[in-house]
Amino acid sequence: MPELSRRHVLALIPATGLLTVGLPLRALADEQADRARLLTNTVAILAGTAEVNQRPEAAVKLAAIQDTARAYLTQMDQAGPSELFAGVPLGENDANITQSYNRLLQIAVATRTDGVESELVGNTDVQRRVIDGLDWLHENYVGDQAAGYYGNWHNWEIGFPSHATRTLVLLADQVASYRPDLVGTYVATMDAYLRNGIDGDVDLDSRFHTGANLADITTNRFLQGALLGDDARISKAIADQSTVFATIDPYHLEHGNTDGYYADGSFIQHHSVAYTGSYGKVLLGRIAQTIKMLDGATSAGGDALVAVVQAWVTNGFAPLIFEGWMMEVVKGRAVSRTTTGYVDVRAVAEAVVDLAGYAVGDDATAIKGYVKFLNDSSPVSLNPDSFASPVSVVRFADIVADETVPAADLNAAARNVAFNAMDKTVHRRPGYAFALARSSDRISKYEYMNGENLMPWFQGDGAHYLYLAGQDQTRAFGVDYFTAVSPYRLSGVTAPDGERRTIPDLYGQFWYENPDHPLAFTSSSESQNTYVYFPRGTNQVSGGASLGAYGTAALVLSDDVAHVDKQAGVLPEDFVTYPNARATKSWFMLDDEIVVLAAGIAGGAGRGAVTTLDSRIADPADGVEVTGALADGAAWTGDGVAPLAWVRWENPGEQAAVGYVLLDSQEVTVELERVTRSRRVVRASNPNTSVTKDVFSVSVDHAADGAHALAYALVPNAGPDQLAGYSGGPLQVLANTTDIQAIKQAQLGIVAANTFTDGRHQAERLTVDGPAAVVLRQQGRRLEIGVSDPTMGREEVTLVIRGRNRGLLSADDGVTVGQVTGGTSIVVNTAQAYGRTFTAVLEV
Template sequence: MESAVPHLSRRQILSLLPATALLAMAAPMRAAAAAPADHARLLANTVATFAGTAEVNARPEVAGKLAAMLDTARQRLAAMDQAGDGELFAGLTLGTDDAKLRSAYQYLYEIALATRAPGGELDGDAAVQRRVVDGLQWLHEHHFGDQSKGYYGNWHSWEIGIPTHVSRTLVLLDERIRELRPDLTATYIASMDAYLRNGKDGDVDLDSRFHTGANLADITGNRILQGALTADDARVSKAISDQATVFATIDPYDLQHGVTDGYYHDGSFIQHHSVAYTGSYGRALLTRVVQTLKTLEGATGGGGSDLAGVVYRWIADGFAPLIFEGWMMEIVKGRAVSRTNTGYSDVRVITEAIADLAGHVEGDGSQALKQYVKFLPEADTGTFVSPVSIARYAAIRADSAIPAADLNPPERSVAFNSMDRTVHRRPGYAFALARSSDRISKYEYMNGENLMPWFQGDGAYYLYLSGEDQREVFGVDYYTAVSPYRLAGITAPEEERRTVPESYGRFWYENPDHPLNFTSSSESQNTYVYFPLAGNAFSGGATLGAYGVAGMVQSDDAAYTAKQQGILPDDFVVYRNARATKSWFMFDDEIVVLAADVSGQGRRAAVTTVDSRIAAPGDTIVLTGEGWRGGSWRAGDTSPPRWLRYANDTRRTAIGYAFLTRQPVAAGLETVTRSRRVVRASNPDTSVTKNVFTASIAHPAAGGVPAVAYALVPNATEARLRGYADGPLTVLANDRHVQAIRHRALGIVAANVFAGGPRHAERLLVDGPASVIVRSGERTVVALSDPTMKRDHVTVVLRGRPLRLDTADEGVTVRRVPGGTQVRATTRRAHGRTFTATLR
């Protein structure tokens, strides 16, 4: 479903602020003249958001949440009772561990929350509230007030994590604090300002690399509350203005404050400057801005429907394509893929935000969000943050006048080229692809999370099948059980790599004496350790209706390249990558994969993994296949298979692999047992046992098998796989210059042209680099894009009888040339966008 809400540039956002009632006081230059906020209403909204109201809390659907609040508070109070010397809570030894200090503040917040929940047993309990206030005072005196002793560990704890719990606790207990310790709020705000070390003069700095995206929304959300507590209109106004910048669609050709973090025109979301992150930081940003809309409702004189409409676009174009049957796809979670929370729990957070947002969006958008809430699997509302959200969600689900409806059409192909991701959806399956480039990181590792990420951006793909419990086939257990060198879709060199802790004895590389000043949160650490860019420019693709093509040239990462240039220290560990030119062609019943110019580099062999899938040890797995000359193919067979089929009979799912080139394929099952700690140091030491299916193609160091082609066939039967012997797919080209496929039944020719200059693909003459899809029928439709994002124009000539222009996107011209028809798209500053023309 396409949104009718326009994208807004950062400049347009700023121009909206004075006219939008919600943000009437937002623009800094108008702060003095802006009408003051209703601070009491703002604080009351915040209390209602997190603690509920008498009306909401009386609803039966909210009873479980209230019980959980009470139970948590009682546990925290018991821990206070059992605390030893130097502790506020038993088991939390403070003074050197920022995570424990953050937990102490979280525990105080959880107790305070229960004392403000109407209808709860601790509601208004003055004695308990006094204990919280005393705890705040004690923590400040002993562990937070002295900035010379604080700020150890992770910067996030001091600038975001702790201030979030403190600010909300101060709001919840505002009256009690004024009664008992009237200076405490101002004292804490002064300290929180002092800890904002990545800001400027104790405030947000929009030029800081730390104050972007979800981080910026968190910091400014806290500062709005702090301003309301102290009736500081200037603080509230500036915080709203700063947070408003996250609503702007990022224009990569007109960056504001150098910020690349945020939402892009194609629905992509980036955090940490180059990491595809919709499913983690994007989710957090969504939650925070929706909470801000709820907090400010009625407190600044308006409802904020303009900005709510922008957030609706995030949902429709950014989140919905990435959610499959209630599961958030792995390709947009960064290091969070190694955490034990699941794609289902990710979506529950998003569902809560959508239910709330539906009350702020006007017109058809509100109805569409409500329908989507009903379409998504029923959520466990016990995980929702707000009792109000639970009530709203329950009302939507119970409303028979709201039909369930997906925000996605049944067939959809989405090129998230701004973050090097591709999603292809059909009834029965979804295909998700992770790419990388000199714009987007190969992977993200940080703080002992995602310990073996090396190939996650090298064309790793995930094929989700309908009806599956995705926890059994993907999530943390997929990365735990499957070798990092055998992720589905990747081409990796034959070698063993060491994790960052294994290489350096800590979670990062430390060398402050080097000119690049390697510290835990330095820019050099980000660039070369945490999320290094790739070296290739070609990574992108085109879509034509619900069909798509993507391509990528596999390269080394920035660290390896810098080490060869003598930029990095001698003891800095780097690894050389394999080489490959790859394309993915996405149709209705199959996804065709081409790999050419494959080499392990440095006299190493390489392996291309066709697929890796996990299953429970008790599941019945059946592997079947057929050779090129007929006859059955069995695991261990060294002859090239024409097709293979992996079937989980227990789960009633199957995937077929139709090989379009002849080469040996190693395929079989292996029982693997590993601890979840192999992928994340802080995971529980839980042992996971899975049956792992792997099908792979070897590329010997001595040469041979430089190019392969195969089709992934979701939900395939053996009969359908046999049909590919005379089926619709023809490989037209597969080398380092051109990769092209013809799908006879669909009338589609699609190509990636990697080299410059005119290149042939059947009846097409393409001026590369480019991605092209042409579909012939009553009309001929052409789709073009520039996957390098560096070209001014992309051109294709359709050879044959001349065709006339019917319709075309702006920037597309069509003219007759000798021997055919030329279609030319102006791709300058298009950032990988697809241009289409219809001819007759």
């Protein structure tokens, strides 16, 4: 993956110039023309151009823009006291202030859609009405700094300034003649509300000015600079924004910032939340817009940084998109929203469409081919009419119509990706994709905030999502999955017996309030983030290794930091925490199956625990069928508790099936129940719509009498004969303890192991100095080896492969291969590798 350090990025910025995708503006002999081009480009993004707007492909988008503006103008006519728009009361609700500015923006856009036959286009009366609305909002609700800045900081620093700034850009000529003081007045006010900055400007040391948030703020500021003719402001804003291109080096952090893209494709926001599918896509879109805004005001070139952004798509986004669906493991609190999944990918697709205009050669072909692939592979249309820009709608149409570009995924058909920097793993095969959510003392167990994702407690404790090819994922996952499935029975989770309460239930509001405590708990304080919104785990082991298309992942369950600190007396007495279950867990990801081992399972505190092998939802009309076989070989059908060899869930309505093979002796609970719940159980602002689903679960209960173990395999798309064939078949569990977990798949020639404790651990011909994650695969006379440090803190990992000495064919830097008595030693320098897999190939 192309990487740029922050030093490299900043070196591309001239002392007095501007940066767009790493390039300075022309020598600023005509600074005014450059600023005008920036503003013209921005208007084109928002409202299209006369040429673009004549294209038939843009007609639906443009008609929607006009209809929306007319509806908002009617709402202005009907507004009551303390309203600019009917039904959007102001004065106490900060979100309504942002919404009011957004509606003014949408009206302004409609007046600038050149080439469209509409009474609104070029209508100076309507434009001045928008300007009057800006003036009225400022006079009554924004201009008074003492009265403003209540509720969510985002509305004051990003929300309303984004809409107000773009409105001023769209109506720049009218503002200049009608209210020439308005731009300066607004910019001064927006600077004053930038309270997490320094003197009304960005502070790169601020936890609020990172990642997608930084991109939003800086885009506002360079547009404001163009309106004011302030080149210093533009330069500073673009220089600040350029830092998001830099690959995060966790061992040498700049400004203490952990938010952004990592070498392995991970993306983090809020310093510890895996967020590619929400903030990550926002950042991708903002960067694509910046490229378009500054297009033409630069000299030629810029391939280096365009390649970086394209690598975000290839290595960061593409693995997480399955048949047009954004996976749940990287969406934080957004998993509880009703507009997620396919809608998320539309935003990514628009950014990729825009990026395609700046890539060249094979890169351009690849990224255009991916746009086509996203469009073709999704059961739900990408719907370019939902794109933000008419220009993007037309560019999309041109790409789809280009017969010289073949549709092609950026993923190989078989791919395993260890996003160890954000504690996530993705495993892909032609018929399915498996996504695993882990957590650690670096990465949050979940994200809850502002009444969103109300019951998230186990989402980072090994929860998995098994996506089957050909399914409409809105019927299998998304908000309805979290609504219908118990939060204690998420797929793959080991949870303790007992119930928890949501934050609103505990404290009567969306956060814990205690400003008088030394930790100063307020709605957006660091303590709120640490202990309420996105608490980290307290375990170090969470990682895995990828070897080609195969992989392993390891996780040790832990209490979250809130519970540990509460026991230590750090938190207030009335702050409620919960202890977690204990387990050491491994996932071994192969071709036909994912093997899961768990050891040391205990509920703790005198409690039992339950491990849910899987939970799946289906529409009642689908007619789900459950079959299976007892451990003694006898047939079994129906739910209940029994010693099973395998279970099979089939959804005839979706032509989907999953099998579950028990690799040890267990009493298995199988349930199929109809559940009806409101979507508000997971998000307070969701429509109060009831969802009815048939919820299937297969689980194993663990008594409160010590530590337990469990071994099973998930087999996507399996038939009964295939499941029956696992009895004495190619899978073998070599070890399943809290020290080492290992399996062998004879047909693939794979031996894989995770070790969790110090010391040497043995599995078949392999001895590993733990903790480590190891995958071996022998094909003919080639023995391939992949090794990773799941703690991210070890200096080196050593393993010995017993048997005849083997010759070295190739090895990554940092891998040393030698001979020892009875075998071959491999020493891997894992210092500052941050979970990266090191590989070597030996000749047998």
